[in-house]
Amino acid sequence: MTVDPAALHPGAVSTAAPVIAPPAPGRLGTPLPTADAMGYLDALGRWRDARRRELDQLDRAALQQAAQPAAAVDVTHDITLSMALWKAASDRYELLRATWDSGRAGVAERERMATLIWGRLDATVDPTLLAKAGSPGLAVSLPEACRLSDALAGQLRERLALESSGLEVAEHIRQLRIQLERVRDQIALEPQGEGRRREAEKQHRLDRRLKELVEKAGRGGDVGGLLGPLEIELATFERDLIVAAATRREAGAKVDQARDLLAELTAREAALRTLVRRCVETVDPAPHYAVPDVAALGAVPNTLGRLQAYLDRLGKVSQAMNVVADAYTAALRDHEELAGRLAAYQAKAGSLGYGDRAELREGYRLAEGELRRGPARLRIARQLVELYQSYLELQTAAGPGASRRNE
Numbered sequence: 011m012t013v014d015p016a017a018l019h020p021g022a023v024s025t026a027a028p029v030i031a032p033p034a035p036g037r038l039g040t041p042l043p044t045a046d047a048m049g050y051l052d053a054l055g056r057w058r059d060a061r062r063r064e065l066d067q068l069d070r071a072a073l074q075q076a077a078q079p080a081a082a083v084d085v086t087h088d089i090t091l092s093m094a095l096w097k098a099a100s101d102r103y104e105l106l107r108a109t110w111d112s113g114r115a116g117v118a119e120r121e122r123m124a125t126l127i128w129g130r131l132d133a134t135v136d137p138t139l140l141a142k143a144g145s146p147g148l149a150v151s152l153p154e155a156c157r158l159s160d161a162l163a164g165q166l167r168e169r170l171a172l173e174s175s176g177l178e179v180a181e182h183i184r185q186l187r188i189q190l191e192r193v194r195d196q197i198a199l200e201p202q203g204e205g206r207r208r209e210a211e212k213q214h215r216l217d218r219r220l221k222e223l224v225e226k227a228g229r230g231g232d233v234g235g236l237l238g239p240l241e242i243e244l245a246t247f248e249r250d251l252i253v254a255a256a257t258r259r260e261a262g263a264k265v266d267q268a269r270d271l272l273a274e275l276t277a278r279e280a281a282l283r284t285l286v287r288r289c290v291e292t293v294d295p296a297p298h299y300a301v302p303d304v305a306a307l308g309a310v311p312n313t314l315g316r317l318q319a320y321l322d323r324l325g326k327v328s329q330a331m332n333v334v335a336d337a338y339t340a341a342l343r344d345h346e347e348l349a350g351r352l353a354a355y356q357a358k359a360g361s362l363g364y365g366d367r368a369e370l371r372e373g374y375r376l377a378e379g380e381l382r383r384g385p386a387r388l389r390i391a392r393q394l395v396e397l398y399q400s401y402l403e404l405q406t407a408a409g410p411g412a413s414r415r416n417e
Contacts, residue, residue: 030057030188033056055081062100064091070243095155125276126277129151161189164189165246165249168238193213209251264318272304273416280299289341297337297338345388356374367405
């Protein structure tokens with residue numbers, strides 16, 4: 011029988027294979043193929059949920075180690091940055107879902123989805139979280155942010171010593187080979203020069219270490235103590251490469267930066283208007299926030315002095331969009347939560363044999379009717395769901411016999 015270490019150590023991270031972000035389809039300025047868009051959204055949603063669970067576990071493990079100073083590892087900055095990256099990727103996923111509109115996205119919407127995927131993501135990251143993590147704003151796209159999140163999570167798992175006895179050596183080696191390939195691809199994007207030569211040499215050294223480790227494992231040697239340091243060094247190297255590439259782009263022409271941000275905000279504005287419209291049609295009361303009008307900012311200036319002020323205004327518009335997205339997403343989530351509760355209560359009533367009771371049938375009809383109403387009055391819907399719950403609890407407490415006597 012296999013025993014899950016997480017069951018023995020509640021703060022431990024699951025020893026399943028590490029969560030890896032899906033490859034992103036398409037490119038900037040070109041509509042996504044329908045099948046690619048659907049597949050990517052599905053995979054990204056599963057990655058988002060799995061990474062959130064993993065970060066919660068890592069955070070709990072860090073807190074438990076902090077309570078034991080002798081074993082404590084300071085990972086506060088990496089966890090904070092990981093949470094900020096996850097929030098940015100999750101918000102962008104919600105905008106992609108809204109634009110996809112359950113498969114009803116046309117050519118224009120699928121081109122907007124490509125912009126949301128490959129456009130800059132740094133404006134979506136909460137600057138206060140980045141400041142706490144000691145990291146500047148990163149000019150990264152959604153796929154780069156996901157890869158950076160993968161690298162950070164791997165580094166955190168090793169630094170907290172949560173996987174040293176959980177994963178099979180073969181799986182460790184497979185993941186290291188995959189990571190080395192990502193590092194090799196990232197180095198190929200570096201500009202020619204001394205820096206690229208040094209990074210290539212470091213990559214070759216790490217590659218040699220992995221080959222030596224594989225050979226030792228093949229001879230039956232114990233490589234458990236060698237895997238962790240190599241994984242930490244490789245994860246740190248990959249993270250540094252991603253951050254360095256982002257920093258170079260950040261230091262590039264600010265005109266291009268402003269144009270990219272403007273295109274990204276324009277796509278977000280259209281996606282937000284779709285999200286707001288869906289919310290207003292679904293729930294009442296809906297939040298009362300105006301979607302910022304990106305066109306009101308005017309054209310991108312071409313002088314350095316005016317450009318910085320323009321970038322500051324773009325940043326404020328992005329923060330305002332974050333507020334709008336959070337508010338309307340929360341309202342829709344409340345509606346989904348009520349619908350889920352009602353469905354669960356109905357299933358419970360059916361399993362207990364109470365589904366044909368008159369008061370339960372009537373309670374379900376009223377609650378479902380209100381939830382399907384456009385827009386659903388949330389206060390009334392919540393009361394009706396709770397009324398159905400109360401009917402079910404009374405019926406359960408009375409038992410089948412009492413119910414038949416009342417009828």
